[in-house]
Amino acid sequence: MKVITIEDEAYKRLVRKIERIYSYVEKRAEKETVTPPDPREIRVSNDEAAELLEVSTRTLQRLRSNGEITYSIQGGRTWYTLDEIQRVMSGRLVASKYRQEADLLRAHQDYQKRNKPARTKKNNNPK
Numbered sequence: 836m837k838v839i840t841i842e843d844e845a846y847k848r849l850v851r852k853i854e855r856i857y858s859y860v861e862k863r864a865e866k867e868t869v870t871p872p873d874p875r876e877i878r879v880s881n882d883e884a885a886e887l888l889e890v891s892t893r894t895l896q897r898l899r900s901n902g903e904i905t906y907s908i909q910g911g912r913t914w915y916t917l918d919e920i921q922r923v924m925s926g927r928l929v930a931s932k933y934r935q936e937a938d939l940l941r942a943h944q945d946y947q948k949r950n951k952p953a954r955t956k957k958n959n960n961p962k
Contacts, residue, residue: 872940874917881913883946887920887939898923917943 841849885892898904899913904923907914921939 871937874921874940877917877940877943878907878914879917879920879943879946881915883943883950884915884920886946887942888923 879887881892881895885895888895895904895913899906904915905919917939924939
């Protein structure tokens, strides 16, 4: 085995650099740590709910009329929470391929990406 020696000052500089790198990596890890969203706070549109539940919008209307699913109406549009969609699936009111909350959240995020309106240069600042 070879022994390598360095001067005291060079060693201290090396240690400071390593500490700066460690600090940088630690800060990046903190920024990237994201808390999973609460399904009770995520609202989905009628069309998205139909897609997640794999039913028609008419079936959703029937579930609403029968009081089997809770919803809210704002701005003339019908909204559901992901928590309610999950309850309907777990209650076996509607069969679905999304068995776990994580799968449902991922499907919601995929839907949002697919149906995100394209921004034009004139519309950079949405109201």
